[in-house]
Amino acid sequence: xxxxxxxxxxxxxxxxxxxxxxxxxxxxxxxxxxxxxxxxxxxxxxxxxxxxxxxxxxxxxxxxxxxxxxxxxxxxxxxxxxxxxxxxxxxxxxxxxxxxxxxxxxxxxxxxxxxxxxxxxxxxxxxxxxxxxxxxxxxxxxx
Amino acid sequence: xxxxxxxxxxxxxxxxxxxxxxxxxxxxxxxxxxxxxxxxxxxxxxxxxxxxxxxxxxxxxxxxxxxxxxxxxxxxxxxxxxxxxxxxxxxxxxxxxxxxxxxxxxxxxxxxxxxxxxxxxxxxxxxxxxxxxxxxxxxxxxxxxxxxxxxxxxxxxxxxxxxxxxxxxxxxxxxxxxxxxxxxxxxxxxxxxxxxxxxxxxxxxxxxxxxxxxxxxxxxxxxxxxxxxxxxxxxxxxxxxxxxxxxxxxxxxxxxxxxxxxxxxxxxxxxxxxxxxxxxxxxxxxxxxxxxxxxxxxxxxxxxxxxxxxxxxxxxxxxxxxxxxxxxxxxxxxxxxxxxxxxxxxxxxxxxxxxxxxxxxxxxxxxxxxxxxxxxxxxxxxxxxxxxxxxxxxxxxxxxxxxxxxx
Numbered sequence: 334x335x336x337x338x339x340x341x342x343x344x345x346x347x348x349x350x351x352x353x354x355x356x357x358x359x360x361x362x363x364x365x366x367x368x369x370x371x372x373x374x375x376x377x378x379x380x381x382x383x384x385x386x387x388x389x390x391x392x393x394x395x396x397x398x399x400x401x402x403x404x405x406x407x408x409x410x411x412x413x414x415x416x417x418x419x420x421x422x423x424x425x426x427x428x429x430x431x432x433x434x435x436x437x438x439x440x441x442x443x444x445x446x447x448x449x450x451x452x453x454x455x456x457x458x459x460x461x462x463x464x465x466x467x468x469x470x471x472x473x474x475x476x
Numbered sequence: 477x478x479x480x481x482x483x484x485x486x487x488x489x490x491x492x493x494x495x496x497x498x499x500x501x502x503x504x505x506x507x508x509x510x511x512x513x514x515x516x517x518x519x520x521x522x523x524x525x526x527x528x529x530x531x532x533x534x535x536x537x538x539x540x541x542x543x544x545x546x547x548x549x550x551x552x553x554x555x556x557x558x559x560x561x562x563x564x565x566x567x568x569x570x571x572x573x574x575x576x577x578x579x580x581x582x583x584x585x586x587x588x589x590x591x592x593x594x595x596x597x598x599x600x601x602x603x604x605x606x607x608x609x610x611x612x613x614x615x616x617x618x619x620x621x622x623x624x625x626x627x628x629x630x631x632x633x634x635x636x637x638x639x640x641x642x643x644x645x646x647x648x649x650x651x652x653x654x655x656x657x658x659x660x661x662x663x664x665x666x667x668x669x670x671x672x673x674x675x676x677x678x679x680x681x682x683x684x685x686x687x688x689x690x691x692x693x694x695x696x697x698x699x700x701x702x703x704x705x706x707x708x709x710x711x712x713x714x715x716x717x718x719x720x721x722x723x724x725x726x727x728x729x730x731x732x733x734x735x736x737x738x739x740x741x742x743x744x745x746x747x748x749x750x751x752x753x754x755x756x757x758x759x760x761x762x763x764x765x766x767x768x769x770x771x772x773x774x775x776x777x778x779x780x781x782x783x784x785x786x787x788x789x790x791x792x793x794x795x796x797x798x799x800x801x802x803x804x805x806x807x808x809x810x811x812x813x814x815x816x817x818x819x820x821x822x823x824x825x826x827x828x829x830x831x832x833x834x835x836x837x838x839x840x841x842x843x844x845x846x847x848x849x850x851x852x853x854x855x856x857x858x859x860x861x862x863x864x865x866x867x868x869x870x871x872x873x874x875x876x877x878x879x880x881x882x883x
Contacts, residue, residue: 352575354576354579359605359611359625360605361606362749363624363625363626363639398766399765400766401757401761401765406760408766408767409764409765413763413764418556420767425767425769426766427767427768460771460772461771462569462624463576465576
């Protein structure tokens with residue numbers, strides 16, 4: 334709760350210095366993957382390894398959501414048999430993983446990014462096109 | 477001049493750009509022209525009602541009661557698939573917010589370098605390697621994004637749609653990633669329903685003729701036969717043909733759009749990079765793959781700030797508040813619609829094409845409510861920074877956006 338409060342304060346008080354957009358990586362097709370290349374603007378803000386770890390975990394979560402396998406086929410066939418009315422009461426596998434992703438991004442923001450004056454935006458709010466990282470002004474060093 | 481800000485909460489669908497109509501407070505999303513969709517509904521419901529009313533009583537007594545039961549199940553399935561296709565989000569990609577649009581513009585300018593005055597800048601294309609194949613991503617001037625692979629801009633709905641197949645007037649919506657399987661199941665089940673009704677029409681006529689003669693049979697059941705036979709006959713050829721065509725596309729993991737443009741026709745050794753090279757796997761991915769969520773968040777709430785200046789004079793502008801997306805900004809470059817932006821639906825009749833561009837009066841009124849306000853919003857004009865990135869393909873991920881104060 335307290336951490337959320339500090340994030341709010343950060344957003345309201347700090348001025349935005351820049352925004353960085355991590356683009357999609359299409360080398361493996363249309364599955365949702367983001368590029369792990371470390372943007373130069375974050376060099377003095379966060380570790381390269383830390384950033385790459387975040388993006389890799391995000392990528393693995395999206396891969397889990399879009400995985401083609403026994404369970405996704407089963408879900409598809411079952412839904413088809415019920416004329417997809419089952420989705421009115423049941424959450425799809427993808428939606429469950431999206432909630433996981435939202436939780437993961439919140440945790441990353443609270444633990445790693447907010448203390449460094451950065452903010453990750455959930456890609457779903459940008460149409461799964463980019464990971465938007467807001468860089469706030471580095472005002473206080475002793476936060 | 478002091479201004480009073482009135483903040484109210486609106487649902488995000490009210491602020492979405494594009495030419496869609498929304499119903500049930502954002503739960504239903506369709507194209508503007510719905511006339512042909514109503515025709516589809518009328519034909520299906522009308523034909524089946526006649527079948528249930530006139531033939532089923534006779535057939536259930538003389539043959540089996542399972543016949544109308546199966547017909548009802550099939551009919552309900554067809555309706556469910558039709559409504560699901562028509563009412564769902566086909567996979568619309570939201571337009572870029574101003575910062576993202578500016579960021580992309582700067583990347584493009586950095587990549588282009590200095591264009592001599594008077595000369596046309598090069599086309600905005602990004603080359604991406606997908607499964608060993610070079611694919612060109614085109615820039616969309618309306619949505620201000622580089623379209624993901626397989627996405628295309630539908631000029632009827634004025635949206636970029638992911639895995640765009642075609643815009644279908646018969647269902648009153650685009651067919652894209654999210655509703656393609658419902659569309660396919662709709663055509664498949666409609667084919668089965670049409671064949672079923674056609675077959676039992678013939679069985680019914682034959683059985684009755686055996687009992688009481690052909691002419692008397694036609695006299696006993698007036699009016700229904702010409703209508704039903706005609707509808708079934710034409711539906712049979714068109715819908716069954718369409719189902720066959722889409723079955724072919726699915727087995728190759730291609731979209732109608734790609735088929736029309738001949739993207740993977742094999743010339744220049746270009747192959748479909750999305751295909752698994754296995755028909756069964758392709759079918760499984762398209763029909764039984766994961767159910768993609770909508771990225772539009774139509775029913776989410778957002779703040780809507782209405783500035784009301786203290787010195788009256790402004791007309792009431794309820795319902796037309798300042799939009800947040802790139803809808804109000806003038807395009808930074810001339811709005812070029814490439815010829816392949818308009819996607820006619822394959823094997824749909826010419827009637828549908830003629831109806832494409834004329835909105836009904838009710839929809840016209842609705843469209844003016846969503847029109848852009850005369851309140852100009854200029855994008856934050858960035859000061860020129862020297863290009864940071866060397867022109868390279870997709871690999872570079874970031875450019876600094878100069879300082880701006882936002883809420």
